[in-house]
Structure formats: structure tokens, C-alpha cells
Amino acid sequence: MRTIVMDTSNHYLAIALYEDGMLRACRQLEALKQQSELAIPVLKDLMDGQHWQMKDIGEMVVSLGPGSYTGVRIAMTIAKTLSAVMPIRLKAISSLAMLAGDQKAISIIDARGNKFYVGMYENGEPLMEDTLMEAEVFETFKNEHPDFPIVALVDEIPLCDNLYLLSRKAPYIEDCDCLVPTYIKGVEAKKQC
Known part of the structure; x- marks a missing residue:
């Protein structure tokens, strides 16, 4: 199965392509506040390099937070959009679990x-x-x-490898509309009101 792995939850943009458990291409770069502009072009570049088309993708794995309010939503929006228009199954992993x-x-x-x-x-x-x-x-x-x-979040952590590894045990999201980011800070703010 061909898999896209993507993390935009913090100051990195990490995207990788896996095929039947093997890493085919990966890019992890510091992209603070640029993930929304770079995510699609980097994904396209990686897919073009492997001669993959979106119709060839079976699943996508994303981080679901916690992290940057906007950052978390970038990969999640891409995943939900692809899943809504194509038969791509989704998995989501905690950003904190991804680090470990x-x-x-x-x-x-x-x-x-x-x-x-x-x-x-x-x-x-x-x-x-x-x-x-x-x-x-x-x-x-x-x-x-x-x-x-x-x-902690540093260059040496292979974010995509960790996401992919953890996703092997994770269930698929049954309905892409039910996939929502983890906003721990928002929950904390509601408690104070």
C-alpha cells in the first residue's frame, strides 16, 4: 500500500511517502509559518519524484496535535480533503506520541x-x-x-518515520468529518471561563 505521511503541527514541515512499509521519499524542513504555502508543492515534488499519482495512494497519516493552532489544521485539512474526494483512508497520531x-x-x-x-x-x-x-x-x-x-522538537527526530511506525497500530478514521485536531490549550481556556 502507498502511504502519505505528513506533519505540520509545529515549526517543521515533514512529508514522506511509504510503499508497503518501505520509505520511498522524505522531506523534513523548518518551515515556521510557511507550511500552508509549502505543503502541497513539497508533496507534489515528492510524488513526482516517485512517479506516483494521487489515485495510487491508499492511506494518509497525519499528526493531530497538540501544537500550533493553524499548523495542526494544515495537514489535517489536506488529509480530509483528499479522503473526501478519493478512496484514501486516514489515520491520525498525537504530535506528542510522534516525538516519542x-x-x-x-x-x-x-x-x-x-x-x-x-x-x-x-x-x-x-x-x-x-x-x-x-x-x-x-x-x-x-x-x-x-x-x-x-x-522535544529538534531536527534529529525522524517525525515521518515515527508517525508511520505508530500508525501501524492505529485504527483508521471511519468518517473523515469526525477527524478533529487536539486543542489541549483550548480546553484549558474553557476551564478558566
């Missing part, structure tokens, strides 16, 4: 305002619900789990 991959780790993403999105994973499985933590609370949390390395 299949390793034992605490994943963090800067949520601004002295806060972090935090997830804890082992072997690709969540050990807690992805959450938003104040920096001071995170320091305590980190110290309570010294055997869990901290992973």
Missing part, C-alpha cells in the same frame, strides 16, 4: 506562556493523557520520572 516514537520518553512541545504540552509514552503507548503543564509543574513531573528521557 516507540521509545520510553516524556515528550514536550512549547505551548508558549511558560507552559508545555506534555505526554508520556512507552513502546508507542500513552501512559497518561496528553496535557498542558505550567513550567514549574513540569519540572516537578520530570523529577518524579527520572527514568524517562525528555524528547
Whole structure:
């Protein structure tokens, strides 16, 4: 099966093509606030390089957040649009899970305002619900789990490989209209009202 993997949830644009479990092409670049302009041209370039057409794609895997409010929606909108007009099945993976991959780790993403999105994973499985933590609370949390390395968004993390790996255990989204981003910060804001 041919698969498109895409992450636009933070300051990277990561797109890869897989065929029957093998990586065929990948591009991961820093693209802060440029993902919406670059996503389609980069995807087209990768597909042209493999001589693939959209009709050849069987599934698409995207990150669903948490992350940049706009960034999360870019890959998700592309995936939902393709799924609505073509027989492409969708899978979605937490952005925090994507950072950890299949390793034992605490994943963090800067949520601004002295806060972090935090997830804890082992072997690709969540050990807690992805959450938003104040920096001071995170320091305590980190110290309570010294055997869990901290992973953050850096160049060395193979975002597409991690997404693809985790997607092998994930179910398909049955209705593309039900695919919605994870907005942990928005939930937190509603609690304060």
C-alpha cells in the first residue's frame, strides 16, 4: 500500500511517502509559518519524484496535535480533503506520541506562556493523557520520572518515520468529518471561563 505521511503541527514541515512499509521519499524542513504555502508543492515534488499519482495512494497519516493552532489544521485539512474526494483512508497520531516514537520518553512541545504540552509514552503507548503543564509543574513531573528521557522538537527526530511506525497500530478514521485536531490549550481556556 502507498502511504502519505505528513506533519505540520509545529515549526517543521515533514512529508514522506511509504510503499508497503518501505520509505520511498522524505522531506523534513523548518518551515515556521510557511507550511500552508509549502505543503502541497513539497508533496507534489515528492510524488513526482516517485512517479506516483494521487489515485495510487491508499492511506494518509497525519499528526493531530497538540501544537500550533493553524499548523495542526494544515495537514489535517489536506488529509480530509483528499479522503473526501478519493478512496484514501486516514489515520491520525498525537504530535506528542510522534516525538516519542516507540521509545520510553516524556515528550514536550512549547505551548508558549511558560507552559508545555506534555505526554508520556512507552513502546508507542500513552501512559497518561496528553496535557498542558505550567513550567514549574513540569519540572516537578520530570523529577518524579527520572527514568524517562525528555524528547522535544529538534531536527534529529525522524517525525515521518515515527508517525508511520505508530500508525501501524492505529485504527483508521471511519468518517473523515469526525477527524478533529487536539486543542489541549483550548480546553484549558474553557476551564478558566
